[in-house]
Amino acid sequence: xxRVTGSLYERRQTRQIHVGDVAVGGGAPISVQSMTTTxxxxxxxxxxxxxxxxxxxxxxxxxxxxxxxAAEGLxxxxxxxxxxxxxxxxxxxxxxxxxxxxxxxxxxLNPGNLRKPEEIKLxxxxxxxxxxxxxxxxxxxxxxxxxxxRFGGATPEAxxxxxxxxxxxxxEVGFDDVKIxxxxxxVPLMIEAYRLASEAFDHPLHLGVxxxxxxxxxxxxxxxxxxxxxxxxxxDTIRYSLTADPVEEARAGRQLLEAMGLRERKGLDLIAxxxxxxxxxxxxGVAKQVQAALEEKNLPIQVAVMGCVVNGPGEARxxxxxxxxxxxxxxxxxxxxxxxxxxxxxxxxxxVAEAERLVTEGIEARLAAADxxxxxxxxxxxxxxxxxxxxxxxxxxxxxxxIRKTVEEHH
Ligand code: SF4
Numbered sequence: 001x002x003r004v005t006g007s008l009y010e011r012r013q014t015r016q017i018h019v020g021d022v023a024v025g026g027g028a029p030i031s032v033q034s035m036t037t038t039x040x041x042x043x044x045x046x047x048x049x050x051x052x053x054x055x056x057x058x059x060x061x062x063x064x065x066x067x068x069x070a071a072e073g074l075x076x077x078x079x080x081x082x083x084x085x086x087x088x089x090x091x092x093x094x095x096x097x098x099x100x101x102x103x104x105x106x107x108x109l110n111p112g113n114l115r116k117p118e119e120i121k122l123x124x125x126x127x128x129x130x131x132x133x134x135x136x137x138x139x140x141x142x143x144x145x146x147x148x149x150r151f152g153g154a155t156p157e158a159x160x161x162x163x164x165x166x167x168x169x170x171x172e173v174g175f176d177d178v179k180i181x182x183x184x185x186x187v188p189l190m191i192e193a194y195r196l197a198s199e200a201f202d203h204p205l206h207l208g209v210x211x212x213x214x215x216x217x218x219x220x221x222x223x224x225x226x227x228x229x230x231x232x233x234x235x236d237t238i239r240y241s242l243t244a245d246p247v248e249e250a251r252a253g254r255q256l257l258e259a260m261g262l263r264e265r266k267g268l269d270l271i272a273x274x275x276x277x278x279x280x281x282x283x284x285g286v287a288k289q290v291q292a293a294l295e296e297k298n299l300p301i302q303v304a305v306m307g308c309v310v311n312g313p314g315e316a317r318x319x320x321x322x323x324x325x326x327x328x329x330x331x332x333x334x335x336x337x338x339x340x341x342x343x344x345x346x347x348x349x350x351x352v353a354e355a356e357r358l359v360t361e362g363i364e365a366r367l368a369a370a371d372x373x374x375x376x377x378x379x380x381x382x383x384x385x386x387x388x389x390x391x392x393x394x395x396x397x398x399x400x401x402x403i404r405k406t407v408e409e410h411h
Contacts, residue, residue, distance in 0.1 A: 009262075011233040014204045017133045017177055020084025020105035022059050024133075024179055025204025025236040030262050031059035032253035033206070033239040034246045035088065040070035046077055049246065054082045055298075056247045057254025057266065060237070062086040062108060071098035078103045086135070093119035100126050108135040111166040112142035120166065124175040133177040134170070135206055138162045140184035140193075154184065156193040160200050167201070178203050179237065183210035187225045194229050204236035214243040219252055230260055268294045271304040271319055279307030280385075281325035286348060290323075293352045299359050303351070309382045313338060321358055323351045326381045331374075334363060338378040339370035 016026025024031055034053045038045040040063045050061050065071050065087035078085050086106035087099030091113050099107060100123075107127060114120060127134050140154035144162060151158035159182040170178060180203050182193040190209050197205060209225040212218035222240040229235050238256070240249040257263035270291050275283035287305040294303060304322030306312025309331050312324030317336025324331045330347025332340040332354055342350040358366050 009231055009233050009260075012198055014202055014236055017179055017204060019060050019086065019133055022084055024206075028236070030230070030235060030257055031237040032057050032250060032257065033060045033062060033086075033237055034058045034250040034253065035062040035239070036064075037246055039073075040064055040077070041067075041073040043073050043076045046073065047080055050077070050081050050083065050085075052247050053250045056250035058083060058250035060084050060086060060106070062088050064088045065095045065099040065102075065104075066090065066092070067095070068098065071095060071102050074099055074102035074104055078105070089114065089123075093123050096123040097126055100130055100132060104132065106133050106135065108137045109166070110137050110139060110142060111162050112139060112144055115144070117169050120169045121173045124170045125173045127177065128173065128175040131177070133179065134175075135179045135181060136163045136166045137206070138166075138180070138182045139210055140182075140186070140189060141210070154189070156182075156189060156196050159184070159193040160196045163197065164200065167203075179206050180204075181206040181208060183208045183241075185209060185211045185221075187221055190225045191228055194234055195232070198234045205234060206237045206239065207235040208239045208241055210241050212241050212243075215248060218242045218244070222252065223256060227256060227260065230256075230262060265300050265302070267298060267300060269302040270294070271302065271316055271322075273304075273306045273312065273315065275307045278310060279325070280309070280327070281307060281344065281347075283307040286323075286325075289348045290351060293348065294355055297352070297356065299355050301355055301359055303355060308385065309378060310386055313378075320363065321351065321355055323347050326378075326385050329381060331378045331381065334358065334367055334370075337367060337370070338375045339367065340374050341371070341377045341381070 014025035016028060017024050022031055036046050036049045038049050040046055046063060053061050061083050063085060065074060074087060084105035086108055087104045088108045089096045090110050093114055096107050138159050140159060143154045143158060147158045147162055148154060163180045163182060180197060180201055182197050184190040184193060187209060194205060194207060207226045207229055209222045212221040226238050238253050240252045242249050258265050272283060272287035283305060290303060290305050302320045304316030304319035306316050306322060306324040309324040309326030313331060313333045313336055316322045322333050328344045330342045330344055331338050332350055
């Protein structure tokens with residue numbers, strides 16, 4: 001299989017399809033998907049969720065189309081949506097036709113519960129005539145009974161075979177505008193199924209661990225499965241399936257791709273030290289305050305919150321901006337260089353103000369605007385703390401001595 005080099009990982013070369021104006025596969029940026037939880041017939045409720053999902057990082061949103069009222073809702077939703085809409089179809093082929101009438105930019109069919117070849121081919125021909133792509137969304141939990149029996153269970157081979165059969169029907173009507181998913185709720189099964197699918201097809205693959213459950217376990221399962229495959233160059237679009245507000249799915253999807261260097265940073269990347277005996281502040285509390293303030297402003301910036309000035313600025317020197325605490329003061333640094341020293345109770349405020357300026361004015365300009373004397377002041381704090389606490393902030397050596405003495409005394 002041909003491969004293309006992209007960032008750290010060699011991405012598997014797939015053909016490209018378009019879901020509305022979002023390219024999927026063929027070297028396009030990996031897209032993030034999520035799904036609304038509202039009744040699709042509730043147009044305003046669904047649209048407001050779609051807007052929230054798009055703001056959190058979703059490039060494409062899926063809505064269920066399970067009844068006529070849902071299809072009618074889609075007719076109002078699609079023209080007002082900020083991102084392309086995919087209709088999720090189970091059991092009822094006529095809902096797929098209705099969704100196409102509503103103008104959706106994509107369909108998702110489940111081959112496990114939409115089974116009649118004539119119906120599948122009719123939907124595919126309609127999609128073909130309108131230039132609308134279809135995802136063949138195989139799911140281990142709803143696999144064809146015959147395939148289940150033939151393969152002795154929902155094996156990776158059975159999932160891939162289900163997609164292959166569906167593709168066969170599509171090909172009979174000359175339709176090939178397709179992406180494929182072979183999801184399972186078990187991570188090893190899902191990984192193996194996608195590996196096989198990536199060998200079997202050159203269609204773009206939509207990754208996901210289905211029914212992963214509530215966070216944090218759901219996030220871990222999704223990440224374990226999707227990140228493993230992405231690191232192997234497999235996957236063109238992703239979705240976390242969480243039992244949570246779908247905004248969390250969209251945000252997680254975006255964060256996964258940014259963390260892996262597969263998408264440019266669009267939002268905040270907060271680095272915070274785990275804190276230790278040296279910490280001069282409540283790192284967890286300050287990190288939360290910073291996160292809330294900066295997420296609200298949606299700044300595309302990497303920010304570090306470090307518990308002490310002894311190690312903080314050095315350890316976080318790659319961050320665009322950071323704050324480290326010491327002797328009741330906050331040391332504000334840009335790319336590891338101290339630019340300002342502020343009282344501790346103003347550090348969050350100062351950090352947020354600097355973040356906004358940094359985004360508009362740029363790193364060089366803000367470095368040039370550093371307070372005169374800030375570096376010297378910071379160095380004095382750092383040295384004083386170092387001398388006060390030394391290398392052994394937790395006083396562990398002294399404790400060990402104490403333990404030895406106690407044991408000796410009682411021996
Ligand atoms: S040494 Fe300082 S920066 Fe590093 S974990 Fe401890 S408090 Fe945080």
